[in-house]
Amino acid sequence: xxxxxxxxxxxxxxxxxxxxxxxxxxxxxxxxxxxxxxxxxxxxxxxxxxxxxxxxxxxxxxxxxxxxxxxxxxxxxxxxxxxxxxxxxxxxxxxxxxxxxxxxxxxxxxxxxxxxxxxxxxxxxxxxxxxxxxxxxxxxxxxxxxxxxxxxxxxxxxxxxxxxxxxxxxxxxxxxxxxxxxxxxxxxxxxxxxxxxxxxxxxxxxxxxxxxxxxxxxxxxxxxxxxxxxxxxxxxxxxxxxxxxxxxxxxxxxxxxxxxxxxxxxxxxxxxxxxxxxxxxxxxxxxxxxxxxxxxxxxxxxxxxxxxxxxxxxxxxxxxxxxxxxxxxxxxxxxxxxxxxxxxxxxxxxxxxxxxxxxxxxxxxxxxxxxxxxxxxxxxxxxxxxxxxxxxxxxxxxxxxxxxxxxxxxxxxxxxxxxxxxxxxxxxxx
Amino acid sequence: xxxxxxxxxxxxxxxxxxxxxxxxxxxxxxxxxxxxxxxxxxxxxxxxxxxxxxxxxxxxxxxxxxxxxxxxxxxxxxxxxxxxxxxxxxxxxxxxxxxxxxxxxxxxxxxxxxxxxxxxxxxxxxxxxxxxxxxxxxxxxxxxxxxxxxxxxxxxxxxxxxxxxxxxxxxxxxxxxxxxxxxxxxxxxxxxxxxxxxxxxxxxxxxxxxxxxxxxxxxxxxxxxxxxxxxxxxxxxxxxxxxxxxxxxxxxxxxxxxxxxxxxxxxxxxxxxxxxxxxxxxxxxxxxxxxxxxxxxxxxxxxxxxxxxxxxxxxxxxxxxxxxxxxxxxxxxxxxxxxxxxxxxxxxxxxxxxxxxxxxxxxxxxxxxxxxxxxxxxxxxxxxxxxxxxxxxxxxxxxxxxxxxxxxxxxxxxxxxxxxxxxxxxxxxxxxxxxxxxxxxxxxxxxxxxxxxxxxxxxxxxxxxxxxxxxxxxxxxxxxxxxxx
Numbered sequence: 001x002x003x004x005x006x007x008x009x010x011x012x013x014x015x016x017x018x019x020x021x022x023x024x025x026x027x028x029x030x031x032x033x034x035x036x037x038x039x040x041x042x043x044x045x046x047x048x049x050x051x052x053x054x055x056x057x058x059x060x061x062x063x064x065x066x067x068x069x070x071x072x073x074x075x076x077x078x079x080x081x082x083x084x085x086x087x088x089x090x091x092x093x094x095x096x097x098x099x100x101x102x103x104x105x106x107x108x109x110x111x112x113x114x115x116x117x118x119x120x121x122x123x124x125x126x127x128x129x130x131x132x133x134x135x136x137x138x139x140x141x142x143x144x145x146x147x148x149x150x151x152x153x154x155x156x157x158x159x160x161x162x163x164x165x166x167x168x169x170x171x172x173x174x175x176x177x178x179x180x181x182x183x184x185x186x187x188x189x190x191x192x193x194x195x196x197x198x199x200x201x202x203x204x205x206x207x208x209x210x211x212x213x214x215x216x217x218x219x220x221x222x223x224x225x226x227x228x229x230x231x232x233x234x235x236x237x238x239x240x241x242x243x244x245x246x247x248x249x250x251x252x253x254x255x256x257x258x259x260x261x262x263x264x265x266x267x268x269x270x271x272x273x274x275x276x277x278x279x280x281x282x283x284x285x286x287x288x289x290x291x292x293x294x295x296x297x298x299x300x301x302x303x304x305x306x307x308x309x310x311x312x313x314x315x316x317x318x319x320x321x322x323x324x325x326x327x328x329x330x331x332x333x334x335x336x337x338x339x340x341x342x343x344x345x346x347x348x349x350x351x352x353x354x355x356x357x358x359x360x361x362x363x364x365x366x367x368x369x370x371x372x373x374x375x376x377x378x379x380x381x382x383x384x385x386x387x388x389x390x391x392x393x394x395x396x397x398x399x400x401x402x403x404x405x406x407x408x409x410x411x412x413x414x415x416x417x418x419x420x421x422x423x424x425x426x427x428x429x430x
Numbered sequence: 431x432x433x434x435x436x437x438x439x440x441x442x443x444x445x446x447x448x449x450x451x452x453x454x455x456x457x458x459x460x461x462x463x464x465x466x467x468x469x470x471x472x473x474x475x476x477x478x479x480x481x482x483x484x485x486x487x488x489x490x491x492x493x494x495x496x497x498x499x500x501x502x503x504x505x506x507x508x509x510x511x512x513x514x515x516x517x518x519x520x521x522x523x524x525x526x527x528x529x530x531x532x533x534x535x536x537x538x539x540x541x542x543x544x545x546x547x548x549x550x551x552x553x554x555x556x557x558x559x560x561x562x563x564x565x566x567x568x569x570x571x572x573x574x575x576x577x578x579x580x581x582x583x584x585x586x587x588x589x590x591x592x593x594x595x596x597x598x599x600x601x602x603x604x605x606x607x608x609x610x611x612x613x614x615x616x617x618x619x620x621x622x623x624x625x626x627x628x629x630x631x632x633x634x635x636x637x638x639x640x641x642x643x644x645x646x647x648x649x650x651x652x653x654x655x656x657x658x659x660x661x662x663x664x665x666x667x668x669x670x671x672x673x674x675x676x677x678x679x680x681x682x683x684x685x686x687x688x689x690x691x692x693x694x695x696x697x698x699x700x701x702x703x704x705x706x707x708x709x710x711x712x713x714x715x716x717x718x719x720x721x722x723x724x725x726x727x728x729x730x731x732x733x734x735x736x737x738x739x740x741x742x743x744x745x746x747x748x749x750x751x752x753x754x755x756x757x758x759x760x761x762x763x764x765x766x767x768x769x770x771x772x773x774x775x776x777x778x779x780x781x782x783x784x785x786x787x788x789x790x791x792x793x794x795x796x797x798x799x800x801x802x803x804x805x806x807x808x809x810x811x812x813x814x815x816x817x818x819x820x821x822x823x824x825x826x827x828x829x830x831x832x833x834x835x836x837x838x839x840x841x842x843x844x845x846x847x848x849x850x851x852x853x854x855x856x857x858x859x860x861x862x863x864x865x866x867x868x869x870x871x872x873x874x875x876x877x878x879x880x881x882x883x884x885x886x887x888x889x890x891x892x893x894x895x896x897x898x899x900x901x902x903x904x905x906x907x908x909x910x911x912x913x914x915x
Contacts, residue, residue: 001821036833086833101831104821122873124737129713134903138875149879151893151906177911221903
C-alpha cells in the first residue's frame with residue numbers, strides 16, 4: 001500500500017487533466033495525474049478525425065495529435081503520472097483511494113482537480129422498447145471498436161441521435177466499409193456542429209431524418225431491424241409514420257452525462273441542470289480545495305475550450321494548495337468569501353460558473369448554452385433590477401457553447417448589492 | 431452413452447434447486463439446460479422477491495410450498511454464500527376496499543404460518559418510508575420478507591450440486607425423449623445422447639413442449655409477460671422496503687424493490703402472450719411501471735432508470751395459476767415441476783424437496799450421501815474487502831488491481847475467476863451476472879470491449895466469436911477494412 005502526498009492531485013489524464021496538471025506544475029505545485037487507462041489522452045485517443053486545436057494551436061489536428069502535444073509536455077515535466085490506476089473513492093475528508101496492479105494507493109492532496117470526463121447516455125435511459133439483442137451500442141463504444149480494436153460492430157447501421165459523436169461515426173463507419181442507412185434525430189433540428197453535418201452526412205449522402213425516433217428494436221439474439229417513427233411537436237409518436245428498417249446495428253448518440261460519482265461521494269454539490277459540480281468563477285466547487293474542469297463539469301463540444309477551462313482550474317488549484325500550505329505555516333485563519341449566484345434565465349439551459357465571488361477581483365468568463373435554437377437573439381446579463389451587459393444580436397444553437405467575458409469594472413455595481421445575476425438570451429423581434 | 435438415475439431438464443431456479451437437493455443422495459444425476467448459462471429464462475426475468483406466503487389460499491399446495499421455501503432462504507444464503515437482504519414488504523392500501531383485502535391477506539398469512547405479519551397505519555409506514563404517497567392509508571407489513579438476485583441463487587444451487595456430483599450441462603436443448611422397453615428414457619440433445627430412469631421436467635415456459643417430446647399432453651402453457659425497470663444505485667430517497675399495491679386476481683401488481691446491490695427494481699406488469707420467445711419490453715408496459723410506482727412513491731425520479739428488462743412467467747393453463755408438480759399419470763418416471771410462476775423464487779427449495787419425495791414414491795432409493803458438502807465458497811468480490819485485504823490480494827494476484835468495470839468497480843481478477851468458475855461463464859451476460867460488470871449506469875459503455883478482450887484471451891477465441899448471451903448473439907463481425915486481422 002502506498003501513502004502519497006501532493007500539492008495537487010488531478011483525477012483523469014485526458015485533455016482536461018493534462019492541461020490542469022501542467023498549469024498547476026508551472027505554478028510550482030507538486031502534481032500527480034491519476035489515469036485509469038494505459039495511456040494519457042482520454043477520449044481523444046479514439047477520436048482519430050481532425051478538427052481539434054483550430055483555436056488553441058491554430059492548427060487542424062486529429063484527437064491523438066492534440067493529445068500528444070500535451071502528453072509530451074507532461075513527460076517533460078516532473079508531474080507524476082499513475083497509469084492503469086483508478087480512483088475508487090474520494091472521501092468527504094478528501095482522501096483519495098486508488099488501485100492499480102501494484103496495490104492500493106492512498107493520496108493526500110492540498111487541492112484536487114476533478115477531470116473525469118463523461119459517459120454516454122444509454123438505451124435504458126431513454127427506454128427504447130423491443131428486444132434486447134446484440135447489435136445495440138453507444139457511438140463512443142463503436143468508435144473504440146472501430147478505431148482502436150479494429151473490429152466492425154456490424155454491416156448495416158442505423159444511428160439514433162445527431163450529436164457530434166453520431167455524425168463523426170456515420171462518416172467513420174462509411175470510410176471503414178460499413179453501410180450507414182441514416183441518422184435519426186428526435187428534435188426538429190440537428191444537435192451536432194454544423195461542420196459535422198456537412199462533412200459527415202452531406203458529403204457521404206447519408207440521410208438525416210429530423211423529428212424521428214426509434215420506437216422498437218426487433219430481432220433476437222441479434223438485431224435484425226429497428227422501427228422508426230416521426231414525432232409531433234410534443235414528441236408524441238405519429239403512428240401512421242412507423243417504418244421498419246432492416247439493419248444489424250443500432251448506434252446510440254443520445255447525449256453525454258458528466259461522470260460525477262466520485263464528486264458526489266466527497267460531498268461536492270452538483271448542478272442539476274448540468275449534472276456537473278456547482279462552481280464559482282475560479283472553477284472551485286463547494287468543497288474547499290476541490291476544483292472541476294472539462295466534461296466532468298459540463299459537456300464541451302470543442303477540446304480547445306476544455307484546455308482553457310482546465311488551465312484555469314489547474315492554476316486555481318495550485319494557488320489554493322500553495323496558499324493553504326503557507327497559511328498553515330503562518331497560522332493564518334481561513335478566509336470566508338461572499339458569493340452571489342449566477343442563474344440561467346430565459347432560453348438559457350445552464351451557466352458555468354454558477355456562482356461568483358464578490359467583490360470580483362479578476363475578469364470572468366461565463367459559459368452557457370441556450371435550450372433551443374434562436375435565429376435572432378442577444379444575451380442579457382441582469383439582476384432583478386438592472387441590466388449590466390447586453391451582447392450583440394446573433395443566432396444561437398444549443399450545440400454551441402457560448403462565452404461572455406466580463407471585466408471587474410462591469411461588475412463593480414455588484415459590490416453594492418448581493419443580488420443574484422441572471423443570464424438570459426432574449427429574442428429580438430424584427 | 432451416459433446413464434443417470436435422474437435427468438433434470440431445465441437449469442432455472444427450479445431445476446437447479448432440484449439438482450442441489452438430489453446431490454445430497456447417493457444417486458447419479460445430470461441437469462440439461464438449453465441456454466448458454468444457468469438461470470437465463472424466467473429465473474432472471476423477475477424482481478427477486480422471496481415472497482413470505484400471505485398470498486396463496488390456505489390449504490393449497492402453493493401455500494405450503496411458498497412458506498416452507500421462503501423459510502429456507504436465510505440458511506441457504508449462509509451455506510451457499512449468495513447475497514440476500516431483508517427489506518420486508520409493505521402491501522399498501524389506499525381505500526376501504528383495499529383495507530378489506532389487506533385483512534384477508536393477513537388472515538391467509540397467519541393461517542399459512544407467516545411470522546410477524548401486521549397491519550400498520552400511515553404514520554408507521556412513513557416512519558420507515560418518508561417518501562410514501564400521502565394517499566397510502568395502511569399496509570400489511572411482512573417484516574421477514576427477503577430479496578435475492580435469483581440468477582445468483584440458481585448459480586449457487588448449480589455449483590453446489592456440481593461439487594457434490596451432479597453434472598451440469600449447458601447448451602444442451604433436449605430434442606427427443608423416448609421410453610425404452612427396459613423402462614428407461616432415452617434423451618437426445620443435438621450432439622449427445624443420455625439414458626436415465628427418471629426425468630424431472632423443470633423446463634420453465636417450455637415444460638409443455640418438453641412433456642410433448644415424451645408423449646405427454648397433460649397441460650398447456652402460455653407465458654405471462656412482465657416488464658421491469660432498474661434504477662440507479664445513486665437515486666436519492668430510494669426505497670428500503672419492498673412496496674406493493676393491493677394485489678389483483680392474476681398478479682401482485684407493480685412494486686418497487688430494493689435489490690441486494692443497492693439498485694431499485696420496479697416491476698412488474700402482467701400480460702398473457704402467445705409467443706414464448708418474446709421477452710421484449712413494450713412502451714405501454716414501461717409507462718405503466720412508471721405510473722404504477724408513482725402511486726406509491728410520487729417523487730421517484732424516472733430519469734434514474736438505467737435499464738429496462740422483461741420476464742415471462744411460466745403459466746400452466748386451466749390450473750388456477752397453481753404449480754403443476756406431480757408424476758405423470760401416463761408416463762411413469764416422468765416428474766413435472768411446471769408452471770412455476772410467482773412465488774417461484776421463494777418456493778424453489780420446497781419444490782425441490784417435494785420432487786425428491788415424488789422420486790422416492792416413484793421408486794428411486796434416496797440414501798443420503800455421507801460426504802455431502804452443503805457449503806459453497808463464492809468468488810472473491812473486490813469491493814467487499816477492506817483496504818488491507820485488497821492490497822494483499824493484488825500483491826498475490828495483480829489482475830485484481832486492474833479495474834475493468836468502473837461503475838461497479840469490478841476487477842480483471844474477478845472476471846477471470848468467473849470465466850473459469852465451477853459453472854464457467856463464456857458470454858458477456860454470464861460475466862455480468864456473476865461479477866456485475868456491465869450492470870452499472872454506463873451499461874457496459876466503457877467496459878464491454880475490455881470484457882470481450884479478456885474472454886477472447888482466456889478462452890482462446892477471436893473477439894468476433896464472443897456472444898452477448900445466446901448462440902448467434904456475437905457482438906463484433908470481423909476486422910475493419912484494411913485493419914489487422
